[in-house]
Amino acid sequence: MAAARKTRVAVLISGRGSNMVALLEAAKDPAFPAEIVLVLSNRPAAAGLARAAAAGIPTQAIDHRAFADRAGFDAALDAALRAAEIDLVCLAGFMRILTTEFVASWAGRMLNIHPSLLPLFKGTHTHRQALDAGVRLHGCTVHFVVPELDAGPIVAQAAIPVRQDDDPDSLADRVIVQERRLYPAVLALVAGGRARLEGERVVIADAAPDGALFSV
Ligand code: GAR
Secondary structure, eight states, X not given: OOOOOOEEEEXXXXXXXXXXXXXXXXXXXXXOSEEEEEEEESOTTOHHHHHHHHTTOOEEEOOGGGSSSHHHHHHHHHHHHHHTTOSEEEESSOOOOOOHHHHHHTTTSEEEEESSSTTSSOSSOXXXXXXXXXXXXEEEEEEEOOSSTTOSOEEEEXXXXXXXXXXXXXXXXHHHHHHHHHHHHHHHHHHTTOEEEEXXXXXXXXXXTTOOOOOO
């Protein structure tokens, strides 16, 4: 019997790309339901591009500074994704706000990882925000992308305890470990058809009875 066609994924990055590397590692498993066919950055100097190229993955840089406005950049991005016949986009430390039009055209087919337990602490400096708020739990979220920044149906989250002596760097160091576990697991769920959008929420097939997907 022929193997099922794998979901063709583009990972969009702006920086070091450690989440992207975690996705590449996971996708090496022949049983993984997605293949990473393109790593794309808005920053030509992003360290993650070299890491992807070293792993033998096609890379592309589309420098946002070459465009007069967001719409022009997003049109170029859209064209590159369509040329590569991408099914699903994974934002992984991609630090550009996308236009409503672009997001609408990839609705239900674009994921993002954010370093907080959404809907808390949107935007930047999420670890500082968590410390300032005095929360006891912090973590990361993978969600479907909607036009509103850091909103959209949540697929999964991972939480860590906040320690008395944490600073933003120590929190970031523990959250990123969870990000690198969570994102590949979520990509497997979505690409494998086990996580599906039902209106504003995501329903996961065969979830554990207590709803838990991940523990730390
Ligand atoms: C990650 O912590 C990711 O959650 C965050 O940027 C970092 C990228 O690290 N993304 C955002 O803040 C998006 N708003 P990486 O390049 O090593 O994957």
